[in-house]
Amino acid sequence: MPSLYYSDAVCSKPLFEQVKEKIIDQIRKGVWQANAMLPNELALADMYSVSQGTVRRALQALVQEGILVRHQGRGTFVASFRRNVSNVKTRINWFESDDVTLKVGQSKIVSFEKIAPLGKVLQRVGTQQGERVFHIRRETSWAPNGEVVCFDDIYLPERFYPGLTLEKLTSSDYPIIYAFYQEVYGVTVTHMQDVARAVLLNPEQAQKAGVQTPFPGIMIQRTSHNSYGEIVELRFLLNVTENQSMILSR
Amino acid sequence: MPSLYYSDAVCSKPLFEQVKEKIIDQIRKGVWQANAMLPNELALADMYSVSQGTVRRALQALVQEGILVRHQGRGTFVASFRRNVSNVKTRINWFESDDVTLKVGQSKIVSFEKIAPLGKVLQRVGTQQGERVFHIRRETSWAPNGEVVCFDDIYLPERFYPGLTLEKLTSSDYPIIYAFYQEVYGVTVTHMQDVARAVLLNPEQAQKAGVQTPFPGIMIQRTSHNSYGEIVELRFLLNVTENQSMILSR
CATH class of the missing domain: 1.10.10.10 (Winged helix-like DNA-binding domain superfamily/Winged helix DNA-binding domain)
Structure with missing residues (x-):
């Protein structure tokens, strides 16, 4: 039976x-x-x-x-990423500055484009026929005009973020990009998976990070899911651990 | 009042x-x-x-x-580290083999010595006047005789492990070294903190890991505490992420 x-x-x-x-x-x-x-x-x-x-x-x-x-x-x-931001920040960011007085990194967008998804990696976001993907590059440092500690490559499937522009992304003062996704597009991230590997910085990255090559970093491939389990963001974060480290406790 | x-x-x-x-x-x-x-x-x-x-x-x-x-x-x-070992393994090890059929790494001890604690790092274990520290080196691979995926340097303050010898460590078949600490010395780890940074492998490590230099890895500095908050183990784990990666979810 x-x-x-x-x-x-x-x-x-x-x-x-x-x-x-x-x-x-x-x-x-x-x-x-x-x-x-x-x-x-x-x-x-x-x-x-x-x-x-x-x-x-x-x-x-x-x-x-x-x-x-x-x-x-x-x-x-x-949960709102805006209201709950200090909580959310520690939940999302594994890396902490070695200088305890520096609590929040400063991010700036260095490029924004709409592209046709290519490659094995972009297949991960489950794009539909003909759908395009927004590609955002960000650089983060612990202090304004300081060495870059994180290089971000963010991929957003167009169907979740229709009409996204650089102006929209930068026009409002969202405390964290996830608050922007949520408030402007109703996209709430409920689950993330990070896969970390060690990599070598390329010469341009090393120069921006203020280190000599060869220099190693920790690359995180992050998939962020909404409550339906759909991937609403694919991200590659290259973290330079010269002046910060990744803290894990249990 | x-x-x-x-x-x-x-x-x-x-x-x-x-x-x-x-x-x-x-x-x-x-x-x-x-x-x-x-x-x-x-x-x-x-x-x-x-x-x-x-x-x-x-x-x-x-x-x-x-x-x-x-x-x-x-x-x-x-909790016993022996009884609960599958649970404990995932709780302790961040790294997973890229080959899903390989679930448990094979560790072998490559050196064992009793030393006087030296250096800033060894001060962390809070040794007492004249106390010595056991230094154990281990190498782990996913398969017997395979490339090394993790180089471990383990430091144990003598007062928690009186009379520890290489024979004791290897004579019994403990599924995990934390089970040995607990069953032989009554030392139960209740809290761990890991601090991760990217590093370059040295030539000897690269050779054992089967990779060409310069090659990056993720170094974890781990402090393990008992329920009194005392550090009962200080460990440096150098993980090669050629055939394994670190998985983090939330």
């Missing part, structure tokens, strides 16, 4: 996981958008016919995953 | 955090040793005069931190 088997399998999923999925589903459908306040725990418990404890566990998990954010005494909200 | 102030501050710490600390304290005192089963939630709730929900939350946090481990249908245990 396979139907019973499947039914058992569904029922054995913990209740809070089921509630979690229902909440994510509401966010996907746009019922609750970025910055929207969720109903309180009791209302949610009532809505899904579960205990308040189960709702609390689901909310806790969603907060840990960065999909929701809690504001003490005010409630639980759909 | 500063005393009231302090008393308020203590009381405002969430109840489950207080329970967590009490459980860690029992583990520190050796009341519950590695592999020991903890009393069930109801008994713990009774012991600490809190609700079962509070106990559950404390246990969940300790499981997430790797201090406890849960065996479905059997109970909650003090």
